[in-house]
Amino acid sequence: MITHLRSDHPDDLRKAENERKGKNGAKNEKNSRYDNDANSNLIMALSTSNVPFRFVKNEYFKKFCLLLNPDHIVMSPDAIRRKLAENSNKYILEISKKVGDLEKCFIACDGWDGRYENVSLYALFVYFVDKDFCKQKLVWFDKEVTWNKNRNLQFLGIQKLDGKSTAENIGNLISKLIRLYGIDFCKIMGGITDAASNLKSFLNRNDLYHIHCAAHSISLILEEASAIPKVAQVLAKVNRLAAHLSRSKTDRKKFRDRSAALKTKGRIPLPFSVTRWAGCVMLAVAYLEHYQSISALDAFQQFLLDDNEKKVLNHFIEMTTPFLEAIHNAESDATYCSEIVPQYASLYEFVSGQNQKTRLVKLLTSETLKRYSKYLTNDVALLAVYCDPRFAYLDGVLKTVDWEDIERNAVNYCESSREVRPADATGTEPPAKKSNNQNTFFSRFLESKRQSQPTESVRTEIVNYEAIIMAGRPSPSSCPLLFWKSNGARFPQLSRLARHVLCSPQSSAQVERLFSRCGELVSSSRRNRLFTKTMNDLLLNASLGALKKLSEEVRDKEESESDEDSDDDIGEDVYSMWPRNATNRRSSSAPPSL
Template sequence: MEKVKFPIIVLHLICTWGDIFVSVLSTPVFLFPVTAGYPLGVLYYVMPTWLLCYLGYATLGHSLRSKFSKNRSEYVDRLKKELKHVEKAWLSFDGWEAKYMDKSIYAIFIYYVENFQRKSALLGIECVEGSATAANVGKLVMRMLDLYCIDKSKVLGAVTDAGSNIVAFLDRNELFHSHCSAHVLSLIIKKSAQITHIKELIAKVNRCAAFLSRSKVERGKFRERSSMLNIHGRPPLPFSDTRWGGALLLAEAFLNHYQSLSATPALQDYLMNADDLAALKKYVNVMKPFLEALNSAESDNSFCSEVLVQFSHLSNYASSLEQRSALGRCLSNETKSRYDSYVENDALLMSTYLDARFAYLPGILQRTRWEFIENSIQLYCDSIHVLNQTATGPPPKKPTLEESSFSQFVQSKRVSSHGSSVQAEMSNYKAIVLSGRPALDSSPLLFWHAHRDRFPILQKMGQHFLACTQSSAIVERLFSVCGCIVNNSRRNRMKSSTLNLHLLNASLATLQAKNEAGEMNEYDECEQSDSESEENRHEEISGEFNDDIFEEALARAMTI
């Protein structure tokens, strides 16, 4: 908060000037429905009306919007410079229609690796022209890439949901598609919650949560009892319909606070009998591995190389459950079906191979063999000509103008022997991995940084494929912020272009703060943001939102 005190004061002074100008100096009176009016303020006796109108527009409307536009241009220019030397990148984007029902608004993020550290950046948020078809979504994505001078050939693929328009766009452009694992896990959890007896239990939990969200008085009493009983965590309040795994999270919160609910007189009608309570506890306990996987997938610190291993673990766990029960059969069938589709994804297979924590682990690829992935690696290297860019060590000597036939013969053999060098690297890589793996909680990019000289080809591929995350949670979090902005009574008529200016200005302020404080370690930053979001989630009350962080970011942007 200390770093934004002055920017907030500046923003408050601008707002104060606006209040004084409108209420005292101009006091405009509008004559509707025509566009007409007249001033009644003190400046009416000092200057003509047209000059008064120009003064208000120049000092308030035009100056603020021009400042925002200037900051937006500065953000785009800075990001252009960062992305100029990026070899390969991944996108994450999705559509949102909660506010602009007649149009679809799409947010686009980019992931890339720089100096063996993964980075992400917001490219923008804009409305799709016309209906959200694959062609129109493609035009929007290409327009955004052109804005930042990103060549299409640098984009490897995207991590998104399974929207037909998005998948069609990626297929037409021959880009990899990684289905958001958090979305897949949410579908599995949602399917399990549709089982008859579990659905009835969830309905009871929802009725209790709905009552708490409606009654502010009883909610306050409930919080007091939770505090007295030293029970912490998110209260059992309704989640939004789009919250991944919301039903399971609500059931877990209900059980955590059940003692507080029992001590609240007004909530006695919403308590469960012993059998229902035991059944709900059993359901939550059975679903814990899926909830843990969902929390891991939502983290920006996750890697797409973890998807196959995660679903291999969940598939084994689901198959070990009692198959005579409806829940066991549902989880086993759903998990196996999703796991089978993931094993056929070439991008996930190659990223798993390039993660030294999981490469050559037996049993995680089902019938797919590691030799098949090695062949895919070989084909990828040949297709993108990575081998021509692996200059480590002293620069090559300048060729002479007249080369003998012998030197040309040797050079041709060197070029044709590139394939064997890839094979040699893969053989050495396998030996190193099987002799000792990195820690499970370490970054796979650190392995390639430590062995960048030994594996000049594979380390480039590692940077290409390990730039992708498990899920598109970063887009969903942005849409949550967007919903809180445009649903606010002060901004409920905000246009999508203005919303884009706000978000890019906030991104610029965050970028500026990073540069002033020094480059923060990517993984520390992710852990910090995850813990803060979890804390904010616990403080959430019936859809209420505290947008102080967003306001502080805008305040910083005003002084850049």
Template sequence: MSSHSTVWKYFDKINGGKNVKCKLCGRMISYHSSTTVMKNHLNSFHSTEVEESENAALANSRGNRSQPTDKKDPNEDLVFAICTSSVPYRFLKNKHFLDFCHKLNSDHKILTPDSLRSKFSKNRSEYVDRLKKELKHVEKAWLSFDGWEAKYMDKSIYAIFIYYVENFQRKSALLGIECVEGSATAANVGKLVMRMLDLYCIDKSKVLGAVTDAGSNIVAFLDRNELFHSHCSAHVLSLIIKKSAQITHIKELIAKVNRCAAFLSRSKVERGKFRERSSMLNIHGRPPLPFSDTRWGGALLLAEAFLNHYQSLSATPALQDYLMNADDLAALKKYVNVMKPFLEALNSAESDNSFCSEVLVQFSHLSNYASSLEQRSALGRCLSNETKSRYAQYVKKNDAELNIFRYDSYVENDALLMSTYLDARFVYLPGILQRTRWEFIENSIQLYCDSIHVLNQTATGPPPKKPTLEESSFSQFVQSKRVSSHGSSVQAEMSNYKAIVLSGRPALDSSPLLFWHAHRDRFPILQKMGQHFLACTQSSAIVERLFSVCGCIVNNSRRNRMKSSTLNLHLLNASLATLQAKNEAGEMNEYDECEQSDSESEENRHEEISGEFNDDIFEEALARAMTI
């Protein structure tokens, strides 16, 4: 209590000013007493309350200057702002930018370009160390990776994700996004993948395979290393949709839709009027604006958006030239309606919650659906032929077996066959494997289980001593019989597994890993294999989503002279920023995180498609970084 005003905060005058009353306890004190008496009263009876009150007042007076020690460094936002935009590093030395920051907070120290690069490196080291600990006990894992060619660089950039199961929950993590040294050959891509695995101390024997597209270099790398290859189902579905959109009369309809979308994307005024009418008519959903050329199923999605907003389009005077006559509109509606199951399958494949065990069942459904269409129509024949050729194992022609689209043939893919078997929702369903029999898959399951070393949790005592002398043929015979007894236990598990599944299957929308968690004690071998193969997803959409953001960054003339080492750090930090924003906002419904439903983001998306990166991300993160 150093001042008169501080003391009087706790007292009120009463009885016409003759006495004072303590606000904390109500005790009466003579007004003629000195302030020392009042101070002594507070120190004797209310020292704790006064101290807490003074500390709160002090913290309030300091405002934002008193920051918690565990608060995130504001420069983190500035780092993410720089790496997710096309702003050059030297912008941090811009005089007007520095003046602006100084006016916001004179005490804040802005990063220099050199310290920014150091921060990039530090973020990478911290991320690698943290992820290395998380991946330390991974038993088996799958990879998802793909490449991308930069427009202004003679470089191929590859992003690599890892999928694994921990405590019967599937997890994923970004291992890295870097440039391939030299051309993107199978050997150079393999070197990059192996370098990433070494960086996180992941033994190659822990990797079962990868879900990728059908790039010859990637397939060659997987074949050379005897790894499973699950072809991205979203990519296959997009090829089928693309083929259907090339039918003559459908191609003409899609061209009209594209012209309308191009006009809307060019005219900001008409786009605003269109949005107002859609809002008045209570029409929601993505407006018919152009998709990226790499967007899976983009033509079909644009046609669907065109039809959803057709009423507001027809109410816009400037768009009258882009409307369709009754016959064309009916034909477009029929096309979108026929393609609906394929679009649903594509959306399912793109989800991070999809499982590779769903691929065979999904294509069996689509093949059955395509066969039910009118085969005399060009669209019916196209869908039927495309779906069957990519799903079928072999077709017979002139008594000779010809393998069509071998890399797309799903019913001969061992990884997909075994994962389907290990999914209690689909195993033993009739008619989804064509000529492949479930007994064939059971044999593959047993061969794989024989290679799994399952520890007996109930076993006691020390392990058997290693023989010092060469074993006799009799000993080897007995040992082989003991090993074969392991096979009988696998057969017993498979027999019990079949009985349980046929008596009652899990819900279709449930995770297949929940089944193995519930029956882990009954099936100690199969549940382990289930965790191995159900770690894989249907598609490599997670990689494509990352490229949709990072591609806009490096596909810029300002980045074409950046060193590979700096670019690698830049891309990783941009990826981490993007993934962090996604985790905070929740999983996006759209394939491209830039494709938001709000009007501002739609305009930004068009600018990105046209090659000019939007720096709104930089401005928003800068504002957060400067709020000190």
């Protein structure tokens, strides 16, 4: 039969063989794609849970996988470690290509210490503006890297710190991380961090600018306000209700059912994480919104407030709502550090216009003024305000600083960081022979005139910049980088300054939110014996998984947090480490958030 087909029907036989090969090839390709997807999801499941690698050797897990696909081969623990390292190396390689033209950048760094301070983890993000005036954020996928120009951060990694959390060890870790991506340390312009002394010491040692995280700075004001005795006494009742609801699943269900019957929307009063900025204010807001639902509990009298306590709590919420809005605004990664000073100017104007006879208003006014004045002495924060056309030369933004002082700082910065163009560095003519009269009065006169030309150029740009701003200021909702992108040729020196100082956001919220996951990993008795290299790869993959999750799903609103009826809704999971866009309650006297 085969001989007959080969001799009399060769074309039909060849066609049938090609079809069979095509079907087998498509089947093999489909199986290969299935295996890759399955292995990638297995890696992410192990990275975002406390399950040890040896779980893949479990007999029943293997049977479960065989029932799903008899041809699938489960990865071994060693293969999992290799895949983790492969993902990390691939990520580093892709980022290294993207940051090749990085000119200046800001870093956001923060650490997490174990309960007994035997483990310290530090994460690092890098912010920069490219030459096309786009702030970029990298979103990691298993097979590709996608760039979103509406975001502004580069996640470099998270690693275990060797030794104590000193400024020297932190500096060594940061140097090690940025070298992995081919970034020169001299390209770091500064950092945005909280008030940790070791991080501030590291920046000061290396002569780098430091911007205090705006969200953390404002949250310190609210902490001081919540410590006022009358306010603290009322907040204690609020916390008792939140603690009771977190412990009792039955009462929590009753409370939710009553709120649903009353059509009360929003998050019920459950405890926030201790690291959550302005958690006391958010809890107080939730308490008042669901006040009518308290009667659904069996023993609810202890959680109710009298008229004076209600008055105190309402006044506390009314005075702190603008501060809460400012924190939520600062937590977004689409902000600019140029918004910090105007935001504080807005808060100070609001609180100084209230009745100063109450202790709460007095404290808010003094604390706001103290931190507002501190930012007004920060050179890079002032330069950022100046380079933002929405706020430059705006009356009421700078309390004690003149715009002329910032202009002088801009001139000095442009002069000290003058860009050397390639055409100047690769001239074809040989260098001119040095004159023997280098120290004559005439040579010094010519040299001074030659050096004054760039300064006059910057001053001319400053004059023209002020004129164009005063003629027509961009809207508050516009992007300042679009202004410099369209006017870069007209203001080459100032546009370069803007690329440097506008790369940082208002806060270090992204890195702050990262450690809810990391603490679970290193505190687990089943995972705390990992080698440092494996743990670093595991943490990097877990963090990239969180980034991927956020790129695929719309972030929930703040009011929908802890909405599931389970005990797990009390804490924050791996995906709540990233800030959410929230709709906030606004008081009638609060100024609009920037």
